[in-house]
Amino acid sequence: MSLKPISPKPIRKAVFPVAGLGTRFLPATKVVPKELLPVVDRPLIQYAVDEAREAGIEQLILVTGRGKTGIVEHFDIAYELEHTMSERGKDLSLLEATRATPGDVIAVRQQVPLGLGHAIWCARAIVGDEPFAIFLPDELMVAKPGGTGCMKQMVETYEQVGGNLISVLEVPMEQVSSYGVIDPGAARGNLTEVKGLVEKPPQAEAPSNKIVSGRYILQPEVMRVLETQGKGAGGEIQLTDAMAKMIGQQPFHAVTFDGFRYDCGSKIGFVEATLAIALRRPDMGEQVRAIAARLLT
Numbered sequence: 205m206s207l208k209p210i211s212p213k214p215i216r217k218a219v220f221p222v223a224g225l226g227t228r229f230l231p232a233t234k235v236v237p238k239e240l241l242p243v244v245d246r247p248l249i250q251y252a253v254d255e256a257r258e259a260g261i262e263q264l265i266l267v268t269g270r271g272k273t274g275i276v277e278h279f280d281i282a283y284e285l286e287h288t289m290s291e292r293g294k295d296l297s298l299l300e301a302t303r304a305t306p307g308d309v310i311a312v313r314q315q316v317p318l319g320l321g322h323a324i325w326c327a328r329a330i331v332g333d334e335p336f337a338i339f340l341p342d343e344l345m346v347a348k349p350g351g352t353g354c355m356k357q358m359v360e361t362y363e364q365v366g367g368n369l370i371s372v373l374e375v376p377m378e379q380v381s382s383y384g385v386i387d388p389g390a391a392r393g394n395l396t397e398v399k400g401l402v403e404k405p406p407q408a409e410a411p412s413n414k415i416v417s418g419r420y421i422l423q424p425e426v427m428r429v430l431e432t433q434g435k436g437a438g439g440e441i442q443l444t445d446a447m448a449k450m451i452g453q454q455p456f457h458a459v460t461f462d463g464f465r466y467d468c469g470s471k472i473g474f475v476e477a478t479l480a481i482a483l484r485r486p487d488m489g490e491q492v493r494a495i496a497a498r499l500l501t
C-alpha cells in the first residue's frame with residue numbers, strides 16, 4: 205500500500221440519493237421528505253451537504269423522486285423570506301448554508317425505486333467521466349471537536365491512494381445483516397484494503413464486522429458496471445454488488461472515520477443524533493444536559 209501523494213483527479217461532484225420513501229418515519233414523512241426532518245435546527249440533508257462542501261465538493265447532484273422536490277427548494281434562495289427578513293433587520297446568516305451557487309445544485313429523478321445502485325446510475329450523465337463522491341444522508345457523520353468531517357478525511361486519503369474509497373466502521377456482529385460488509389485485507393492506521401464486499405449478508409456468512417457507512421469516492425467506471433447490474437439483496441440493484449466487481453480492476457480501500465456516526469435511518473439513531481448534537485451545542489448544551497438529568501431522576 206503506497207502512501208506517497210499521487211495527485212489523482214480531484215473530487216468535485218457528489219451524488220445524494222434522496223428518492224427513498226422514508227416509510228420508517230411515517231406519519232412524519234407522509235408529506236415532508238425524511239431528509240428534511242430536522243436534527244435540532246438543520247435538516248438531515250444539510251449536514252451531508254455541509255460535510256461535502258468542507259471536503260471541497262462544488263457540485264451537488266440530488267437524485268430525487270416524486271414528492272421530494274422540497275429538498276431542491278431547500279437549496280434555493282427564498283427571495284420573499286430573505287426580503288422580508290432583511291426589511292425587518294433580521295440576521296440572514298442562518299440561511300447561508302442553504303444558498304447554492306447558481307448551477308451547483310442539479311436534480312435528477314429516480315422514477316422507480318429499484319435500489320441504491322440504480323439511484324446512483326440515474327446520475328451518470330451529470331457525473332460524466334470523473335471520480336465522484338456519494339453521501340447517504342441517513343448516515344449522519346459528525347466531526348470531533350476541532351477535527352474534520354468524514355468526507356474531508358476520505359479526500360485526504362484519496363489524494364494519497366487514488367482509486368475507490370469507502371468509509372467503514374465496526375458494528376456488533378448481530379447488526380451486520382443490515383449493511384454492506386467488507387472483506388478486509390491489509391490495514392495501516394485508518395486505511396484498510398478491501399478484498400471483497402457483500403450486501404446484507406446473514407451474520408454467519410459476513411466476512412467481518414466492518415460495515416459500509418454511507419460515504420463513497422468512486423471512479424466513473426462504476427456507472428458502466430451499474431448499467432448491467434442485476435438485482436441483489438432484497439431484490440434491489442445494489443451499489444455494493446457493482447463496487448465488488450471493481451475490486452481487482454482498480455485500487456479499493458476503506459477509511460475508518462475518526463468522528464461520530466449516527467444511523468438516522470432508524471428512529472433510535474435519529475433520537476441519539478438529536479440528543480448528542482444538542483448536548484454538544486454551545487448555545488444549548490448546558491440546558492439540554494440539565495433537562496436530561498431532570499428527566500432521568
Ligand code: G1P
Nearest residue numbers: 320343383384415416417418444
Ligand atoms: C445502504 C447500502 C449499505 C450500507 C448502508 C449504510 O443500505 O446499501 O451497503 O451499509 O446503506 O447505511 P440501506 O440502508 O439503504 O438498506
